Structure formats: C-alpha cells, structure tokens
Amino acid sequence: MTDRVVPPAARQRRRPTKQGVVLSEERIVETALRLIEEHGADALSVRRLGRALGADPSSLYRYFRHTDDLMLAIADELIGRTLRTWRPSGDWVADLRDLGLRMHAGALAHPRAAMLSAHRVTGRAHEIQAVESVLGVLREAGFPDPEAVGIYHAFVDQALAFGALDSAGTALPRAAREAEADVWRSIYGRLPAETHPHIAATVPHLVVSMRSSSYPAALDLLLTAARTRLDHIRAGSGGRRPHWTGSGSRGGRTP
Template sequence: MARAARGRPARLSRDTICQAALDLLADTDAATFSLRALGDRLGVDATAIYRHFHDKDDLLREVGDRALAPVTRGFTTSADARDDIRRMCTRLRKTMLRSQVALTLTAFGPTRRGNELRITEVMLDALSRCGLSEEETVMAYHVLIEYTIGSATLDGPLAAPGADRRGTYRTWRADYAGLPVEQYPTSVRMAQKLYPSSDVVFAAGLDALIAGLTGRQ
C-alpha cells in the first residue's frame, strides 16, 4: 500500500496513482481491475481518484501509455525509413514482452496519448517516406502494428529466461521428431529445424512484411 511516513496515506498525484495501478495490474489483470481495489491499495476512498482521472478508462489509458514509454525513449528517426519501421516494431514487441501490463492494456485500444501518438507518427511518416499513398500507408501501418502486437501476445506466455525457452522448444521438436514417419514424413524430417528463436521468427516475418508492403522485393 502506498503510504507516507507515520502511516498516513500517501499524497495522491497522477504519478502515485499510476504507479499503484501498475502494481495492481501486475498482480491481477485489466478485466478484474477496479478503482475500489486501487483505492484500497493506496489507502484512500476510491472517490479520491476521480480528482485526478475522469474514470477508469481515463486511468487505464494513462497507465497503458506510460507502459509504452520504453518504446519511444531515445528513439530517433533516420534517413532509412524502412529501418525506422523495423526498429520501432522491434521496440514495441520487446516492451510488450517485458511488460504484461502493456500487453494486456492493448485490448482497450490505442491510448491516444504521448507515447502511443509518437509511435503512430513515426510509423505513418516512415511508411509515407517509402512512397506509399495515404491509403496504402494507413493499411500498412495497421498490418505492421497488428503483426507486432499479435507476435507479442503469442510469445508472451513463453517470455521466460532463455534456458527455459530453449528447453520448451527442445521438447516440442522432440514431439514432432517422434511422430509416425509414415504419416508425417515431412514434419519428422524437419523436426529439428522447427521452433527457432521467437525473436528470429519475428524478425524474418517483419522483414518480409516491410518488403512486401513497401514494394521492395
């Protein structure tokens, strides 16, 4: 519980509320998150939170945007538009894999705040610099964002230490290798090549998407 010295409730601010919300979301999830539970964690009545945020949606959008801060922190654009796209998508996926809160809150849609707006601006600008029309730019933006978030969502449960992931992949490959060869000859033959690093798979897919969407073969 966020409390100041002498056991009194901590002075509320947007920062203290957001930090407590991040902690609560890490312990629960967005579906069960409530302002009442947040108030309990802060040691205040839930109504006090409304002095800083309009409602639960307003708060979750702010928390979600703060969770995206590592994506934009220190990011600079370059003369290579395709590299800008690649770096931004890679940063977004990495941030979501490291922050379950960021990944969970994407279900609520774009935050439409500082960090998310910066991501959108960089992506749209880079795609435009690839020579796409506005319609092509917007479609390519959505394809790339959905691919990136989808990859993070799929790989999130496996975002364990490297040794654990490698062990999981070895088990999967062994299962394929042990299939009846008369039924699954190709799967058995290629079993030891299945399930390389998820980062490698993401990068390969991202490069293919960028090449296809921007007309570079």
C-alpha cells in the same frame, strides 16, 4: 471504479496521502502497472489501488472517471515507454524494424498489461505521437498516403499481436512453458517419416525454432514486402495495390 465524472480542475490532489505520497496521474498509472503484473486484471479496482497508494479510493476519481479510463492511460503509457528512446535515423526500414522490436520488448516487459491493452485505441498523447511518427516515416520514404496507412496498419497490428501472444506465453509458469516447449521434441520428434514425412524431415529445426518468438522474422518479411512495393512505386509500375487492410480489423492501435 464507476462512471463518475469529476471536473478536470478538481482532479489534482495537493495534500499527501496517508503514506506521504502526493497523487498524480503518472503515479497512479505506475502503481496500476505494477499491480497488474502482480495480480492481473483484478488489480484495477479503486479499493486495491487506493490501498497500494495509501489513499482514499474516492480520490482516484480526481484523475480517472472509471477503470476503463485508467486502462487507456496504462495502454498509452506503454506506448510512451516505447517511443521514449526511439529516434528515426532516416533509413525507413531500419527505423521501423527498430521500433517494432522495441514494441515487442516493451510488451514482454509488462506481459499482463500488454495482453489487456493490445487491442485498445487510446486517443491520448503518446498514441497520437506514435501515429504521426510512423506515418511520417512512411510518407517521407515515398509511400502514397493510402499505401502508408495500409503498411502502418499492418505493421502496428503485427507488433501488437505478437506482443500479446508472446506475453501470454511469458505469463505462464516456468514449468508450463518448459513442458510446452518439450512437446516439439517428445511428441513431434517421435512422429514417423512414413506418416508425417515433412515433420520428420524438419523436426530438428522445429525443436530449436519453436522455443522462441518468430516476431523478428515476421517483421522482416513484412518490411521486405513493403520495400518491394515501394520499389515498384518508384519504378512507375505500381500495378495492383496489395490489400493491406482486411475486414474484421479491430482498428489498429499504435505502439
């Protein structure tokens, strides 16, 4: 797509395409998601999308100005799918753990799209809803605003980073995944205790643990740290505020 701008009023197509499909933003995003999982980033071209939709490629400009506009819509759709069935219960730790696991599962359900979109900030409806919801959970739990923002940022970045990392592994061919997992047994498992005592002592655990994602454990560590911080705040001994956000951050996209 190019940077052609079409007035919003002209974006809705009323007539069916050659295949009898009435175009909509939702249908284009759904088709683009499917094509990305099949073909990767190369799927985001008006020619390929038009062919898949049975539509003239130029008709896509009624909905998206260019491919990056479509990519942001895809990222926002992934957020929306995560939020669709998430309902806060009032237990902030349980609610954020549930949301984090849903974010991670959503990334693994669309691994190629997750890798392409994890670093994006959409500014669209689902992302705005997610920011509002997570900040609401934290503020209602009792975190002061600076703390709530810092924990939100760490929570979201952690989930997105693990989602992209684990999605990259999922996108590998099965034989490659198995070969990499076997390295912990075939290479690390044979290192002698005389030269690598710590690896040799823990290799049975490494062989088991390194085959799966550490995200649930990392999420629990983050939430435990946040809960400890809140306990200090409630006790009136806030002390030195932790440095939740660091330099070089890419901005903290939401689930």
